[in-house]
Structures are given as C-alpha cells and as structure tokens.
Amino acid sequence: MSTATSTVRPVLIAGQWRDADHRDTFQATDPNSNEKLSAEFPVSTWADCDAALDAATDAARQLRRLPASKIADFMECYADRIDAAKDALSDAAFAETGLARSPRLADVELPRTSNQLRAAAAACRSGDWAGATIDTATGIRSCLSQLGPVCVFGPNNFPFAFGSVSGGDFAAAIAAGNPVIGKANSSHPETTRLFAIEAAKALEETGLPAATVQLIYRTSHADGERLVSDPRMGATGYTGSRSAGLTLKAAADKAGKPIYLELSSVNPVVITPGALAERSEDILGQFVTSALMGTGQFCTNPGVVMLLNDASTDSFVDAVKEKFASAAAGTLLSPAVAKSLSSSVQKLCEYGAELLTGGGDIESGRCAYANTLLKVSGKTFLENPEGFQTEAFGNASLFVVAESIDELCQAIEQLEGNLTGCIYSATDGSDDEACDKIAFELEPKVGRILNDKMPTGVAVSAAMNHGGPYPATGHPGFTAVGVPGSLVRFGKLTSFDNIRPNRLPQLLQDKNPTGTTWRLIDGDWTQNKVG
Amino acid sequence: MSTATSTVRPVLIAGQWRDADHRDTFQATDPNSNEKLSAEFPVSTWADCDAALDAATDAARQLRRLPASKIADFMECYADRIDAAKDALSDAAFAETGLARSPRLADVELPRTSNQLRAAAAACRSGDWAGATIDTATGIRSCLSQLGPVCVFGPNNFPFAFGSVSGGDFAAAIAAGNPVIGKANSSHPETTRLFAIEAAKALEETGLPAATVQLIYRTSHADGERLVSDPRMGATGYTGSRSAGLTLKAAADKAGKPIYLELSSVNPVVITPGALAERSEDILGQFVTSALMGTGQFCTNPGVVMLLNDASTDSFVDAVKEKFASAAAGTLLSPAVAKSLSSSVQKLCEYGAELLTGGGDIESGRCAYANTLLKVSGKTFLENPEGFQTEAFGNASLFVVAESIDELCQAIEQLEGNLTGCIYSATDGSDDEACDKIAFELEPKVGRILNDKMPTGVAVSAAMNHGGPYPATGHPGFTAVGVPGSLVRFGKLTSFDNIRPNRLPQLLQDKNPTGTTWRLIDGDWTQNKVG
Incomplete structure (x- = not known):
C-alpha cells in the first residue's frame, strides 16, 4: 500500500517527479553532527521499479532512433548545469557526507564530474568508442551500440564523480546510448536528487526522452536483486560494499545480465629499503597524504604497505606512526562507515596485527575514528592472508613487514585482486632485480601498477584502468574510468x-x-x- | 582409487602422456553404426585436474616471460602439423562424429582450423589485439595481456574448428598468452587426442612450456564446476548444451571467474511476401541447404522461420516440406543428439506445432532422424513463446506464420537472445518500411543480423560477431570467432x-x-x- 505524502521526496520516473510507491522512508545523517537530516526519502516498492523499467524500455527505443550527437548535446548541457549548480550541490553533499565544500567538493570533484560528462559526450559524438569494424572482403561490418536500460548504484564516497545519475558509470552508460535508472546511495539522497533535477531539465532542453534519466532512492534487497535481473534490464553498474555487491552479482549472473562491480581493494604499496634510503621523507609525505586524504575513504586508498625488515623500515614506520597520531582525524562519511572501520580494525587485531596508533572512536560528536596504523610480520600475514586483507575502509593502514624479498613475494602471491599496486624503489636502479621479481608477482593481481607514486588520484585517461581482477571488480578486462574503455562495458556487439x-x-x-x-x-x- | 591400465588412453598433463587418475572410463560411439568404438578414455578425478592446474600455472609464468613471437611460432607450427595430419584427423573424426571426410572434414573444417590458428598467430605477433593505449599527458599506458590458465570445453559439432585443443577458443586463449587445459568433448575424444599429440610436438619443436597445452577427456560434473572456479583458473570457454553450460556458469560466476559461453540459438529467419514473390525458388534452395547441411547441426542453423500468412507463404511452406521429405536424412553426431532432437520435436508438437513432415527416428542402424518441418501460427507462438523457442538441434525447423507485420514483430519481441537473425525482403525496396520495423525489433535480439543470406557459415573476420545476448552467449559484448575480438576475452587489462x-x-x-x-x-x- 502506498503512503506517499508531500513531506517525502518524490522519485523521478518517466519524466515526472512524483510520489513514490513506498512503505518506508529513510533519512540521511549529517556525519558532522551524527544527527539525521530532516528530508525524508521513500523506500520504493517494486511498483516504482517496474514503472521505471517500462519507461526506460520505451526511452531506449526512442534513443536508438536518435543521432549520437543529440545524446552528446544532452550530456554537455547537463555538464554546464552541474557547473552552474556548484554551490547548491556542494552544500547538499557537505551536509550528507561531511566532505569539505572546498576544495574537495566544489573545486575538485565537481569539475571532475562535469568534465567526465564532457569527455563521454565527445566519445559519443565521435563514435570512436564503438570500435566500428569493416571487412570489405566478406561484406561484414560490426560495432558496439545500445545494450539497453542500465541501472547505476553509486557509492558513498564520491557523491558527484561516481554518483548514480552524474558519475562515471552514468556517463558511460548514457554515452553508449542507454537510459539510466539511478539508485541513489542512501547516504546522500538529497545530493543525488539535485543532480537528477538538473539532468531532467537538460533532457527537456535538448529534446531527449524524459525517461533517459530516472531516479529512485532505495528499494528492499529483494527488489534490488529483481531490478538487476529483470528481462528489461541491459546491464548494471555497481560501486559499493562487497556484501551488497555480491548479492546483486548473484542475481544478475543468474539472469545472464552483465553487472560491472567495484567492490573492495586494499591497494598494496611495496616500499623497498633502497627507496627509503634515498628519500624516506618524501615517501613519508606522499604516503601520509594519500592514506589520510578524504579520511582514507578512496577505493584506491593504500590500505596495505609491504616493507622489508630493516632499520630504514623501522624508522619509516615510526615516522608514519607519529604523523598518524598527530594528524587530526577527518570526518567519516556516515555512522555505517565508522562502524565498519572499527569492526575491521578489531578483526585485524584479533588476527594478530599490532596496533601502533589509533584503533578507537573519537569522542567528537561526529562520525570519526582515530587515524590507525597496524603492523604485522610477513610470517603472521602468511598464516592468514585472507584475514589480513580485510578492507578497513577509512583512515587505517596495515604495514606488512617481511623478512626477505621471497617472503614479500609470497605475501603478494596470496593477495586477492586489487585495483592498484605500487612499487617504490631506488631511483639509481640498485634494487631493480628485486623490483622485477616483485612486479612479476604484483602485476597479475592488480588493475593498475604504479612506480614511485601513490594510488589515489584516478586520472580520466584513455589509458586508465580503474578495474582489476575479482574481487576488486567483477571482470578483469574492463575499466570503470576513462574513455572510451568505460563505455565499452555498456555496448552490445552487433555484426x-x-x-x-x-x-x-x-x-x-x-x-x-x-x-x-x-x-x-x-x-x-x-x-x-x-x- | 586409480585403476589406470595400458588399454585406457592417457591424458596429457605437464607435458607427459600419462595414465589418468580415474575411476571410470567411457567410449565414443560411431554414429554410422550406433556401436561403441573400441578406444577407452578415462574419466579423470580431481587429482588430474589439480595437477593440470598446477602445471598450467607454472606454464603461465613461463609464457609471461616469452616474446609474443615465440607463441606465434608455436601456433604456426601447430597449424602446419594439423594440415599434415589431415587424413588421420579426418578418419578419426569421421568415425566419432559421422561427419563426411570430404569435403566437410578434410577440405572445409580442417583448413578453417589451421587458418584460424594462423590468423590468431598473426594477431599475437602484431600485438594489435591488446589495444595498447598510451597517454603521454598523464604518463599512463595500458594494454591487455595474459589472464591466466584457460579451460576450453569444445562442442560436439565441430571436432576441429571449435575443438578443445584446436578451435577458436583455444586459438584465442593461446594467442592472448594463456596456457589451455582442454576438456575433450565426450563424443570425439580420439580426435581431440590426435590434435593434442600434434600440439605437444609443436610445443617441443618451438620451445614453449610443455604444459601450454594439456588434455583431459572427461570429469565428474562436480569436478568440472570446481575446475572452472578454481583460484588458479583465468577463464573458461564453453560451447555446448545449455544445461551443462549454465551449471558451469553458476560455478564460475560465484568465484568471479570469467566464463564465455555459447549455449543455444534458434536463429530466426524472416522472409517477407515481397521476397517470395521475387525469388521463392532461390530462397527455397538457400533455406533447405542451410537447414539440412551438416544434418542441421550448426550453432547458426536456421531453426525458426517467420513468415506472413499469404498464398506465397503457403506455396513456400509446401515446397520446403517436399524438399525435406525427399532429401535423405543425414547422420546425427551421436545417440544423445538424436534423443535430444526427438524430445525437442515432441515438445514442440505438444505445445501445438503442426508436424508437416518427419518427426520420427529412421530405422537405419545409424543415428538419424527424419528431416522435420513444423508449423505454428503467430497467435499460437505468442501463447507460449518460451516453449516454441525450444532448440531442436539437428535437421528440424519450425515455421511461424503470422497474420500481420505487427504480430510478427510481437513474436520477435518475445525472442530470447540469438546468435543470428536474417531478413529476406524484396530487392526492389517495396517492403522496406516493413523491413525497417522488423529489423528494429530483431537487431537487439541477435549478435549478427543478415540480409538476404542464410546464417550458416561463420566467416573468420575481424567484423564477425559469433556471439549475442544471453542465452545465446553469456555476455553481449564479445565474439567467439574473429580476430582480434575473440582474443580480447582472454586478456587482463592493466594500466x-x-x-x-x-x-x-x-x-x-x-x-x-x-x-x-x-x-x-x-x-x-x-x-x-x-x-
């Protein structure tokens, strides 16, 4: 039974902002006060999902008849509107996520978001992404084109750049000619709603089907599974927690529907004694910045650092410990993130990691957790490699100190798939042999391998792979960031x-x-x- | 307990032809006599799979250190050996599959197979398949490379060109730098063994790791599921029955391992009255050839023909019926195929299809079934679209006769994903409007759309898509045939x-x-x- 009332935010279905068909509502929390925000959002029933799927199917049919340039026009118009709505979007996102209005939200993530839409629009306009192939001898020609309605589940940590109706998956799906049903992240529904308002206006301005972009805020788990596996669905893009992602994956897989997942990653960083001997101060600065930036809430946060047991490592660990202890602990995105971080750190300690600093909540009235540094020997790591790869999403890192290159390589061999892997080594090449050995083990485990550089910061580049072997993502051949690669995921190949x-x-x-x-x-x- | 004896064929593991660790054995059947062939093949236990996985892991590490040209050398050497072994291979395959030695096996499928290996070798040598991408502004570079050991399950109907250690998936996986564990199709194990002998010799001749190609013949279902989901496995290529494929898919999906499937397809062919008015004789010839060639045992066999109810269709159906009735029924690949065909035809009749000709076994002492033609109205089809899409693999086709273009389009809308879809229409363009409508519905349902041409015959072309939406295959963006597309499936993207x-x-x-x-x-x- 629907109990829609005017105080509950409307959903965007088939071009109409209308009362949701819902039983429950939810509110986001301001992580700076730990208090619920006033706006109420509906938990849609299947009726809303069904209506959105029907409207998306219809929009997909209309989009197929339009030239790519019309779709690009929409994306560019939308990008301009996002730029113009910078203040309102940043205010809303700050209230819901605690991320700094400036520079983070307004000056970094927002332009990244609108430029990402423009890059995808350019790819859409050029048609390069479709890999058009012509074989005159056989008379066969092929290209990628629309796959069908795409559902996007955005994560909590990038309310703009990975947002359900504004981020990378959204831009890629639209540029490939597909309508999108956005499922807002429950921690920033108002921000997502503001984006959808701009998107809807841009659709109208550029004459695209109104149901090209739709928005619901939340569903039951069962309806989420039904949504991603519905016969009308083309594919799903999901960025978020591993457990929810795997549940959706199981449902989509069973129905033969592509689902692109970005789940979890500890992003190993190897630092050789040679690198520390040369430039430990520099690396210290880079690491602490990368580890604590955004309170460590990046998919590519350096969660596991691998070192060799020697004096330079001891000094480095001590220095990191001091920096972690003295730096102010940032605000976490939500109570759920704080709880999950605390639980992960507790687990790592139970498994035998030594707590060097942090490891507790901060009595601050906000969502926060002390900057946390843990350490474990290579030997202990190897006794429970799965346990020590527990992702501690937030401002916590685990140092693994191995006795030898061989032990370090053994530890790498036990790693699950990760988004990134870094190697810092001596610039004079004195430890190149060891590095080659390490890189040989590390490369198959990660989507992006780096030298002398921290993994945070994911450039929107044609050569970017924001992906990696399972469980970092669901398929080792695709990237979620970068054009034209990210579009390819949402295309159907036709000869x-x-x-x-x-x-x-x-x-x-x-x-x-x-x-x-x-x-x-x-x-x-x-x-x-x-x- | 292993009971290996010298009368049971050996498996190829880690470069050694050795007794299998097995409990049971099986024999293939000569479909021309319905009698079991004398050679006994082992049903390997997990111990064999485990050993093969270990050896493949080791081979993968070695292959990563080799230049692509070495792998290409092997593939070319192997292709030459296949050409040289033409007679022995054709004899073995004839005995096990009943397919004609000539032209089919020796003069069509064999050169296709060796040339496919050469095409993949050329792609491997050139590196084009890897999509190397360089972004000088950001300093990021990416390409596809080895994914890891690949298991190939070949189908019954192409003992050479889709064979586990000789066919398209094999060639693609190897060219992408991966070792292959071949799981022979149980209907032609001896043929597969002869290929593996040539592959092993070519590996030795060209200095590649001996475990680059391995062969087992059969496992329990549980071990098959364990194999495709093992942590050491990179990916799986499977062509075969839908039920077995879906079981493997569930296991691989759960473990986050890519699995590329080619399952089933009824390959709809639409023929307009305008086409029949112009050239019904020509189309009749094309259809009957395509439908009965290879006793209809092609993945792209035209299983469902859609027509409009008028006099030209009546004459066409009568003419096909006559041709089907008068043509000699070919030999089917195995007793299992004959049984499955009989069961499918029975189901279609139960659902309400009218049997125009055929519909029974042939008392011939061989695996055979009468050429079968069934007919159903568009209305009846629409009452049970799932039932009427039951694949009748073999020499049977179902005609769907609709009352209008609209009804025909409704029927198309109910189609599952297919490998191919064809439209025959008037060459003078008089029914172009109807055709556009039909094509608009048909295109999203199929991997390859054709005009005025039957779907059988899958050219090895860069523009070929031998793929299609689920359940034709497991992912709508990939092709199993054609270079470089087929290689891409077996590559890991790394930045x-x-x-x-x-x-x-x-x-x-x-x-x-x-x-x-x-x-x-x-x-x-x-x-x-x-x-």
Missing part, C-alpha cells in the same frame, strides 16, 4: 552481414560519419571512408 | 602508471615493438612510435 548499404547504421556506412571517426577497415585503423 | 620506461612491456614502450603495431596514442590510432 551486420550482407546488410544493404542504406540499412547500415551511420557508423558502418562507407562514408565516415563524422569525417574523423576511427574505424578498423580491412585491418587498418583509419579515419578515411571505405574505398 | 602502467608512471612506470619507469625500462620496466614497461614492449608493447607500451615509446618504440613501436614491431614497427607496425596499431596503438592508440593520445587519442589517435597510429603505427608510429611515441613522439
């Missing part, structure tokens, strides 16, 4: 075999549709027309 | 971020590794070096 020229999609006709689209014609990449 | 130049893989160094490799440098595809 056109002996299709009459006038019936071919523009991308596959003899004429280059834009004059500059890259196509693989008879084995060569070219911007030329056929023939 | 190299700020990696020192001397530590970059060859493909990503400033210098173009071959002089001609296509790389995406700062947004443009080029064969140039960086800078």
Whole structure:
C-alpha cells in the first residue's frame, strides 16, 4: 500500500517527479553532527521499479532512433548545469557526507564530474568508442551500440564523480546510448536528487526522452536483486560494499545480465629499503597524504604497505606512526562507515596485527575514528592472508613487514585482486632485480601498477584502468574510468552481414560519419571512408 | 582409487602422456553404426585436474616471460602439423562424429582450423589485439595481456574448428598468452587426442612450456564446476548444451571467474511476401541447404522461420516440406543428439506445432532422424513463446506464420537472445518500411543480423560477431570467432602508471615493438612510435 505524502521526496520516473510507491522512508545523517537530516526519502516498492523499467524500455527505443550527437548535446548541457549548480550541490553533499565544500567538493570533484560528462559526450559524438569494424572482403561490418536500460548504484564516497545519475558509470552508460535508472546511495539522497533535477531539465532542453534519466532512492534487497535481473534490464553498474555487491552479482549472473562491480581493494604499496634510503621523507609525505586524504575513504586508498625488515623500515614506520597520531582525524562519511572501520580494525587485531596508533572512536560528536596504523610480520600475514586483507575502509593502514624479498613475494602471491599496486624503489636502479621479481608477482593481481607514486588520484585517461581482477571488480578486462574503455562495458556487439548499404547504421556506412571517426577497415585503423 | 591400465588412453598433463587418475572410463560411439568404438578414455578425478592446474600455472609464468613471437611460432607450427595430419584427423573424426571426410572434414573444417590458428598467430605477433593505449599527458599506458590458465570445453559439432585443443577458443586463449587445459568433448575424444599429440610436438619443436597445452577427456560434473572456479583458473570457454553450460556458469560466476559461453540459438529467419514473390525458388534452395547441411547441426542453423500468412507463404511452406521429405536424412553426431532432437520435436508438437513432415527416428542402424518441418501460427507462438523457442538441434525447423507485420514483430519481441537473425525482403525496396520495423525489433535480439543470406557459415573476420545476448552467449559484448575480438576475452587489462620506461612491456614502450603495431596514442590510432 502506498503512503506517499508531500513531506517525502518524490522519485523521478518517466519524466515526472512524483510520489513514490513506498512503505518506508529513510533519512540521511549529517556525519558532522551524527544527527539525521530532516528530508525524508521513500523506500520504493517494486511498483516504482517496474514503472521505471517500462519507461526506460520505451526511452531506449526512442534513443536508438536518435543521432549520437543529440545524446552528446544532452550530456554537455547537463555538464554546464552541474557547473552552474556548484554551490547548491556542494552544500547538499557537505551536509550528507561531511566532505569539505572546498576544495574537495566544489573545486575538485565537481569539475571532475562535469568534465567526465564532457569527455563521454565527445566519445559519443565521435563514435570512436564503438570500435566500428569493416571487412570489405566478406561484406561484414560490426560495432558496439545500445545494450539497453542500465541501472547505476553509486557509492558513498564520491557523491558527484561516481554518483548514480552524474558519475562515471552514468556517463558511460548514457554515452553508449542507454537510459539510466539511478539508485541513489542512501547516504546522500538529497545530493543525488539535485543532480537528477538538473539532468531532467537538460533532457527537456535538448529534446531527449524524459525517461533517459530516472531516479529512485532505495528499494528492499529483494527488489534490488529483481531490478538487476529483470528481462528489461541491459546491464548494471555497481560501486559499493562487497556484501551488497555480491548479492546483486548473484542475481544478475543468474539472469545472464552483465553487472560491472567495484567492490573492495586494499591497494598494496611495496616500499623497498633502497627507496627509503634515498628519500624516506618524501615517501613519508606522499604516503601520509594519500592514506589520510578524504579520511582514507578512496577505493584506491593504500590500505596495505609491504616493507622489508630493516632499520630504514623501522624508522619509516615510526615516522608514519607519529604523523598518524598527530594528524587530526577527518570526518567519516556516515555512522555505517565508522562502524565498519572499527569492526575491521578489531578483526585485524584479533588476527594478530599490532596496533601502533589509533584503533578507537573519537569522542567528537561526529562520525570519526582515530587515524590507525597496524603492523604485522610477513610470517603472521602468511598464516592468514585472507584475514589480513580485510578492507578497513577509512583512515587505517596495515604495514606488512617481511623478512626477505621471497617472503614479500609470497605475501603478494596470496593477495586477492586489487585495483592498484605500487612499487617504490631506488631511483639509481640498485634494487631493480628485486623490483622485477616483485612486479612479476604484483602485476597479475592488480588493475593498475604504479612506480614511485601513490594510488589515489584516478586520472580520466584513455589509458586508465580503474578495474582489476575479482574481487576488486567483477571482470578483469574492463575499466570503470576513462574513455572510451568505460563505455565499452555498456555496448552490445552487433555484426551486420550482407546488410544493404542504406540499412547500415551511420557508423558502418562507407562514408565516415563524422569525417574523423576511427574505424578498423580491412585491418587498418583509419579515419578515411571505405574505398 | 586409480585403476589406470595400458588399454585406457592417457591424458596429457605437464607435458607427459600419462595414465589418468580415474575411476571410470567411457567410449565414443560411431554414429554410422550406433556401436561403441573400441578406444577407452578415462574419466579423470580431481587429482588430474589439480595437477593440470598446477602445471598450467607454472606454464603461465613461463609464457609471461616469452616474446609474443615465440607463441606465434608455436601456433604456426601447430597449424602446419594439423594440415599434415589431415587424413588421420579426418578418419578419426569421421568415425566419432559421422561427419563426411570430404569435403566437410578434410577440405572445409580442417583448413578453417589451421587458418584460424594462423590468423590468431598473426594477431599475437602484431600485438594489435591488446589495444595498447598510451597517454603521454598523464604518463599512463595500458594494454591487455595474459589472464591466466584457460579451460576450453569444445562442442560436439565441430571436432576441429571449435575443438578443445584446436578451435577458436583455444586459438584465442593461446594467442592472448594463456596456457589451455582442454576438456575433450565426450563424443570425439580420439580426435581431440590426435590434435593434442600434434600440439605437444609443436610445443617441443618451438620451445614453449610443455604444459601450454594439456588434455583431459572427461570429469565428474562436480569436478568440472570446481575446475572452472578454481583460484588458479583465468577463464573458461564453453560451447555446448545449455544445461551443462549454465551449471558451469553458476560455478564460475560465484568465484568471479570469467566464463564465455555459447549455449543455444534458434536463429530466426524472416522472409517477407515481397521476397517470395521475387525469388521463392532461390530462397527455397538457400533455406533447405542451410537447414539440412551438416544434418542441421550448426550453432547458426536456421531453426525458426517467420513468415506472413499469404498464398506465397503457403506455396513456400509446401515446397520446403517436399524438399525435406525427399532429401535423405543425414547422420546425427551421436545417440544423445538424436534423443535430444526427438524430445525437442515432441515438445514442440505438444505445445501445438503442426508436424508437416518427419518427426520420427529412421530405422537405419545409424543415428538419424527424419528431416522435420513444423508449423505454428503467430497467435499460437505468442501463447507460449518460451516453449516454441525450444532448440531442436539437428535437421528440424519450425515455421511461424503470422497474420500481420505487427504480430510478427510481437513474436520477435518475445525472442530470447540469438546468435543470428536474417531478413529476406524484396530487392526492389517495396517492403522496406516493413523491413525497417522488423529489423528494429530483431537487431537487439541477435549478435549478427543478415540480409538476404542464410546464417550458416561463420566467416573468420575481424567484423564477425559469433556471439549475442544471453542465452545465446553469456555476455553481449564479445565474439567467439574473429580476430582480434575473440582474443580480447582472454586478456587482463592493466594500466602502467608512471612506470619507469625500462620496466614497461614492449608493447607500451615509446618504440613501436614491431614497427607496425596499431596503438592508440593520445587519442589517435597510429603505427608510429611515441613522439
């Protein structure tokens, strides 16, 4: 039974901001006060999901008949609107996440978000992402195109840049020609609503189907599973906790529906004695900044640092400990994050990690936890590698101190899939042999391998892989960030075999549709027309 | 307990032809006599799988250190050996599958197989498949590379071209730098063994790790599930029955291991009255050839034909019926195929399809079933679309006769994912409007759409998509045939971020590794070096 009232925020379905069909409501929490914010949001029933799926199906049919440039127009218009709404968006996100209005929200994440939309729009306009392939000898031509409605579950830690109706998955899905049903992250529903308002206006302004972007805030777990596995669904993008992600994955997998997941990652960083001998101060600064930035709440936060047992490591660990102890503990995104961090640190201690500093809540009236540093020997790590890879999402890191390169490599061999892996080594090449050995073990475990650089900071680049082997993500061949790679996930491959020229999609006709689209014609990449 | 004896065929593990660890054995059947062939093959226990996984892991480590050209050398050497072993391979496959020695096995499938290996070798040598991407502004470079050991389950219907240690998945996995554990199809184990003998010799000749290619013949279902989900496994390629495929998929999905499946497809063919008015004789010939070729045992066999109810359709159906009735029924691959075909036809009749001809076993002493034609109205089809999409693998087709274009489009809307979909229409364009409507519905349902051409015959082309939405395959973005697309499935994406130049893989160094490799440098595809 629906109990929609005017005090509960409306959902956006089929172009209408309307009362949700809901039984329950929820409120976000201001992590700076630990108090609930006043706005109430509906927990939609299946009726809302069903209506959104129907509307998305219809929008998908309409989008297929539109030129890519129309979709790009929308994305660019939306990007401009996001820039213009900077203050309101930053205020809302600050209230819901505690992330600093400036520079973080207004000056870093917001321009990243609008520029990401513009980059995806450019890819959409160019058609390069579709990998158009023409084989004149056989008369077969192929490209990627619309897959169908995409559901995006955004994470708690990037209310803009990974947001359900504003972030990377959203931009990629739309640019590939798909309508999106956004499922707001429950910790920042108001922020997500403000984005959807701008998106809806941009859709209207640019004449796209109104149901190209829809928004619901929350569903039951069962309805979430039903949503990602519904026959009308094309694919799902999910960034968030491992347990919820795996439940959705199981449902989507069973229905044969692609689901792209970004789950968890401890992002190992190896620092050799050679590197410490050369520039321990520099590395110390880099590490502490990377580890505590955003209160450590990045997917690519350096959660596990691997070192060799020697005097330089001892000094380094002591220095990090001091920095962690003296730095103010940032605000965490939500009570749930604080609770989960506390539970993870407790587990790591139970497994035998030594607590060097932190390890407790801060009595501050806000969501916060002391900057926490833990240490374990390589030997102990190897006795319970799974346990010591428990992700402590937030401002906590675990140092693993090995007795030898061999032991360190053994520890790496036990790592699960991760988004990133870093190696800091001597610049004079004196430990290159050890590094080669380490890199050989580390590379297959991670989506992005770095030298002399911390993993936080995920550039929007064609060469970026924000991905990695399971369970970092659900498939080792895809990236969630970067164009055109991120779009490819939301495309369906279709071959056109002996299709009459006038019936071919523009991308596959003899004429280059834009004059500059890259196509693989008879084995060569070219911007030329056929023939 | 192992009961290996010298009369049971050995498995190929870690470069050794050795007695299997097995409890049971099995024999293939000669479909031309319905009698068991004498050779006994082991049903391996987990111990064999475990040993193969260990050896494959070790081989993968060695392969990572080798230049791509070494792997290409092996594939080319193996291709030459296959060509040289043509007679023995064709004899073995004829005995086990009943497929004609010539032209089918020796003159069509065999050269396709060796040429497919050569095409994959060329892709491996060029590195084009890896999509090397270089972004000089951010210092990030990425490419695909080895994913890890791949298990290949080959189907019954292409003992060479889709064989576990010779076919498309095998070639793609090896060219992407992965060792392969082949699981022979139980209907042609001897043929697979002969291929593995040639592969092992080619490995030795070209100096590749002996465990790059391994072979087991059969396992328990539980061990098969364990194999595809083992932590040491990189990915699995499976072509075969839907039920077995879905069981493996569930296991692999749960472990987060990619599995590429080709399951089932009825390959709808739409023929408009306009096409029949113009050239019904021609289309009749094309259809009957495509439907009965190889006794209809192709993944892309035209199993469902959609027509409009008018006089030209009546004549066409009558003509097909006559051709089906008068053509000799071919031999089916195995007793299991005959049984499954009979059961599918029975189901279609139970659902309400009219049996126009065939529909029974042939008393021939061989595996055979009468050429079978069934018919159902569009209305009846729409009452049970799932039932009427029961795949009747073999020499049977179902005609769906709709009352209108709208009804025909409704029927298409109810189709599951398919490998292919064809539209035959008037060449003078008189029914183009109807065709556009049909194509709009059909395209999202299929991996390859064709005009005026039957779906059988899968060209090895860069533009080929031998794939399609679930349940035709497990992922709508990938093809199992064609280079470089098929290789991409078996690659892991890795970004190299700020990696020192001397530590970059060859493909990503400033210098173009071959002089001609296509790389995406700062947004443009080029064969140039960086800078």
